[in-house]
Amino acid sequence: MPKSPKLTVIGAGPGAVDLITIRGVKALQQADVVLYDALVDTQLLDYAPEAEHIFVGKRKGCYSYHQEQINELIVSRAHDQGHVVRLKGGDPFVFGRGAEEMTYAAEHGLEVAMVPGISSCIAVPAAQDIPVTKRGAAESFWVITGTTKEHKLSDDVALAAKSNATVVILMGMSKLDQITALFKKEGKADIPVAVIQNGTWDNEQIALGTANTILAEVESKALKNPAIIIIGEVVRHKTALEAIRRELILEEIS
Structure with a gap:
């Protein structure tokens, strides 16, 4: 049959x-x-x-x-x-x-x-110890396409930049300069930013910085698509964990 x-x-x-x-x-x-x-x-x-x-x-x-x-x-x-x-x-x-x-x-x-599949917008940051929500840091998160079907930056990025939410942007690497400019316009030049290329793959790479510095960090590591951009206070969780781990290692050595 x-x-x-x-x-x-x-x-x-x-x-x-x-x-x-x-x-x-x-x-x-x-x-x-x-x-x-x-x-x-x-x-x-x-x-x-x-x-x-x-x-x-x-x-x-x-x-x-x-x-x-x-x-x-x-x-x-x-x-x-x-x-x-x-x-x-x-x-x-x-x-x-x-x-x-x-x-x-x-x-x-x-x-x-x-x-359904495990979405990269949550899983890729999580694999790098970055939560998209965290008590006291972010009560919500935006997931936005960096490039619309008209090949322009989504207007939602400007709206998200005004909020205290975590902002996760997919397909936005070619517009990273425009994205960071919107956050700086809102007085958030020092907001933490992470860019993760090839998330969860063996050749995964990450750049950490702020809205002021992330462009230089991405350029120095030659990061490109496919990559995810995470903007928000939750990015500090990764650096805080790394500091704790370093302290534990030093205690063991001493």
């Missing part, structure tokens, strides 16, 4: 292969076709050894497929082969276009399902 056409959108997590969920692995094991993005560790494809694997991501602005082509590929492969898994980095509902793909698939007769 031919298989019913189905799309499952899976969040692969922030990068490290072991941060995908068990539910995500089970769905991969049932796939007939896997369409995967650039920020997905290809080791995850080992969970679907019999499936067809198709890379549909982009690297350095170069697209293997445009979004309209990905949508059509999902539908055609599902009707021809059955269960299509769309494997996306982080969580597909956080700036991941997962909702768009599910809507298109449903409109073309596919059964659709979603497996």
Whole structure:
């Protein structure tokens, strides 16, 4: 019997292969076709050894497929082969276009399902000992795209700069100078900032500074996308922990 056409959108997590969920692995094991993005560790494809694997991501602005082509590929492969898994980095509902793909698939007769992923906006800072909320430091947090579909800085960054919340910005490296300028305009030149490149991967790098100094720190370490920008008092938690660890080591030595 031919298989019913189905799309499952899976969040692969922030990068490290072991941060995908068990539910995500089970769905991969049932796939007939896997369409995967650039920020997905290809080791995850080992969970679907019999499936067809198709890379549909982009690297350095170069697209293997445009979004309209990905949508059509999902539908055609599902009707021809059955269960299509769309494997996306982080969580597909956080700036991941997962909702768009599910809507298109449903409109073309596919059964659709979603497996949430661990979002990089929380997990990448956490892996570097930076909480997005902390009692006495931040009561809330913003998650903002640094670049809108018009390729401009989101107006929400200016609004967030006026608040006391932690601000997490994805896809904002090319506009870091504009972002820090907005915080300095609000009198927050000394607010702590962290920039984390390749979060949770083996080649992860981090730069720490303030709105005044982070541009120089990023330049000195040659950090670039994919990276996350975290702005707020919570960044001090990392440096405070490091100070405690150093003190403990010195006590042991003495």
